[in-house]
Amino acid sequence: MRARELGVAPGIFDPGPLNAITDVGGVRVGHATVVEGDAIRTGVTAVLPHGANLYLDRVPAAIHVGNGFGKLVGSTQVRELGELETPLLLTSTLCVFRAADALVEWMLAQPGMEEVRSLNPVVGETNDGVLNAIRLRPITAEHVRAALASAREGPVPEGCVGAGTGTVAFGWKGGIGTASRVLPASLGGACTGVLVQSNFGGVLQVMGAPVGEELGRYASRSEIEPSQESDQESSQESSQEVEPDQGGGSILIVIATDAPLSDRNLGRLAARAILGLSRTGSSAANGSGDYAVAFSTSASVRRPSGAKRLVTTELANEEMSALFQAVIEATEEAIYDSLFTAETTAGNGRTVEAIPLDRVREVLSRYGVPRRDGRSRRE
Numbered sequence: 462m463r464a465r466e467l468g469v470a471p472g473i474f475d476p477g478p479l480n481a482i483t484d485v486g487g488v489r490v491g492h493a494t495v496v497e498g499d500a501i502r503t504g505v506t507a508v509l510p511h512g513a514n515l516y517l518d519r520v521p522a523a524i525h526v527g528n529g530f531g532k533l534v535g536s537t538q539v540r541e542l543g544e545l546e547t548p549l550l551l552t553s554t555l556c557v558f559r560a561a562d563a564l565v566e567w568m569l570a571q572p573g574m575e576e577v578r579s580l581n582p583v584v585g586e587t588n589d590g591v592l593n594a595i596r597l598r599p600i601t602a603e604h605v606r607a608a609l610a611s612a613r614e615g616p617v618p619e620g621c622v623g624a625g626t627g628t629v630a631f632g633w634k635g636g637i638g639t640a641s642r643v644l645p646a647s648l649g650g651a652c653t654g655v656l657v658q659s660n661f662g663g664v665l666q667v668m669g670a671p672v673g674e675e676l677g678r679y680a681s682r683s684e685i686e687p688s689q690e691s692d693q694e695s696s697q698e699s700s701q702e703v704e705p706d707q708g709g710g711s712i713l714i715v716i717a718t719d720a721p722l723s724d725r726n727l728g729r730l731a732a733r734a735i736l737g738l739s740r741t742g743s744s745a746a747n748g749s750g751d752y753a754v755a756f757s758t759s760a761s762v763r764r765p766s767g768a769k770r771l772v773t774t775e776l777a778n779e780e781m782s783a784l785f786q787a788v789i790e791a792t793e794e795a796i797y798d799s800l801f802t803a804e805t806t807a808g809n810g811r812t813v814e815a816i817p818l819d820r821v822r823e824v825l826s827r828y829g830v831p832r833r834d835g836r837s838r839r840e
Contacts, residue, residue, distance in 0.1 A: 463619070464640075464797040467822055469830065471668055471740070471797075472790030474783075477641040480794075481617045482654030484641040485717040487511040487758050490656065491612030492623030492637070493604040500594035502808035505560060506551040506623035506637060507608040508656060508715050510756050514571050516580065519544040519764040522756040523728035527735040531711050531750020534561045535583035543724025544764050545756055548609060550584040551624035551658045551713050553593060556600035557586040563602035567609060585752055587660035587711035589627030592808040617656065620802035627808060628660035629710065630799065631742070632678040633816040634806050635659035638799025642787035649776070651720035653784060655734065655791040659799040661710035661749045666742040667797060670828035672821055673742060680746070709748030712738060712796075716788055721759035723775045731755040733785040737792025755788075 464470070465480070477484025489509040496502055510520045522545040524536050534557055539545065547568055552560045564582040568574060589595060608623065617639045619625075625636030641654035663680050665673030673679035714734045722730065731753035738751060745751050761774040776784075805815045 462801055462818065464794055464801055467801065467818065467825065469668055469794070469797055469825070471793045472642070472786070474642040474644060474787050474790060477643050477652050477654070479616055480641055481639040482508070482641060482656040482715065482717050483614050483617055484643070485652050485654045485719050485758055487614070488654065488717045489612035489614055490617045491608045491610065492618060493608040493611070494622050494626050495599055495604055496626065497599065500809050501597065501599050502592040502627035502806060503553045503556065503589050503599060504623040504626040505600060505604050505608040506625070506658065507612050508549045509612050510545060510717065510758050514573060515548060516546045516568060516577065517573055517766045519546050519766065520756045520758060521722065521724045521727060521762050521764065522754065523724045523731050525728060525731035525735065525753045527738065527751030527753070528745040528749050530748055531586065531752060532557050533585045533752050534558070535581045538581040539583060545583060547580065547582045549715060549754060550605065550608070552584065552586055552600055553595060553624070553627070554586045554588040554590070555595050555598050557584050559598060559600050560584045560605050563605035566602060567606055583754070585713040585754070587624070587628055587658050587713060587750070589660065591627070591629050591811055592806055592813055593627035594809050619798055621804055621806055624658045625799065625803070627806070628658065629813050630659040631662050631665040631673055633800060634803035634813045636799045636803040638795040638797065638802065640791040640794035640798060642791045644783050644787060648783040649720065649780060651718060651784060653716065653718040653720070653787045653791060655788065655795045656715045657792065657795045657799055658713040659796055661712045661743055661751070662746065663743040666740065667821065667825060668830045670825050670830050672824050675824045676817070676820055680744070709746045711750035714738065714753040714792055716753060716755035717758060718755070718784065719758050720784055721761045721773070721775045722757045723762065726776065726778065726781055727755040727757060729781060730784060730788055733788050734792045737789040738796065740789070740793045741796045
């Protein structure tokens with residue numbers, strides 16, 4: 462179930478109708494889930510800022526690196542020019558290069574691209590090698606095309622789908638999660654949506670409740686409580702156990718907003734997503750690649766290819782604070798959703814259990830986390 466079904470509704474602002482990144486008008490999300498035999502558990506997730514050709518109608522964008530242990534293809538050009546010219550793909554670490562090549566091929570085949578001689582695909586990743594035979598590098602151009610072709614507005618499938626098929630977070634099954642926040646009209650009314658690919662660790666907190674500690678699964682536990690068996694060590698289902706002790710892994714955070722932001726202020730927005738990540742208990746461990754990519758869909762800041770001058774109307778610095786709060790809240794909730802919607806998964810000779818929601822509910826109740834059942838504070 463989603464976080465709000467457990468009464469977990471972080472923050473002060475209300476979500477959009479879908480509580481998803483697709484609440485930002487025009488944003489589309491598609492998945493290709495790749496499950497083959499006993500060893501392959503991976504996939505591709507595509508995020509499209511709008512339905513037109515992104516190379517011809519670019520959007521301002523920015524990237525923030527919380528910890529750079531990862532492979533984010535195309536990041537330097539985004540930082541240099543401050544714009545996206547292709548859809549954004551998420552996938553498995555050793556397949557990021559294959560996905561980038563397939564994205565280039567797909568883009569060059571689009572109408573109006575006949576004379577294009579340079580293209581900057583943006584592809585991120587997390588390492589799903591616990592549940593996926595990652596060295597087989599199973600992602601193909603067909604999978605990339607399938608993710609792009611399936612991209613739709615509307616509800617976003619979460620959990621063990623697309624790029625989240627084989628991921629692990631806090632020692633439990635991770636995956637894809639999404640959430641959104643809409644500002645009151647008095648604060649501008651902008652919508653900000655977040656999508657995450659969770660594959661990291663640490664000491665899980667849910668709205669401040671120490672869920673990881675209470676459930677006996679957290680980074681460095683074997684050093685702190687060497688005489689205690691972890692849940693994973695006592696499990697009879699796992700043929701080869703997952704070791705959450707060092708809190709490694711990675712997370713990709715994709716942020717969309719319809720607020721008219723420059724790439725500079727999008728960079729500031731992306732940096733605040735890391736604050737939402739920290740609320741869940743991540744310490745950005747050495748082996749964790751923590752990246753946030755933010756873009757604006759506002760027509761007033763679009764960047765048509767070949768334009769000699771850009772005339773834009775963008776939000777002032779003084780109007781950013783509420784957006785910062787919104788992205789922190791949406792990032793936190795998207796991470797919870799990625800955990801709570803995931804299912805126990807076996808692959809590559811291992812089994813990773815879904816987080817036990819009945820026990821999470823008990824911990825939340827014991828620590829007084831309020832149930833709001835998806836309603837706003839004012840209801």
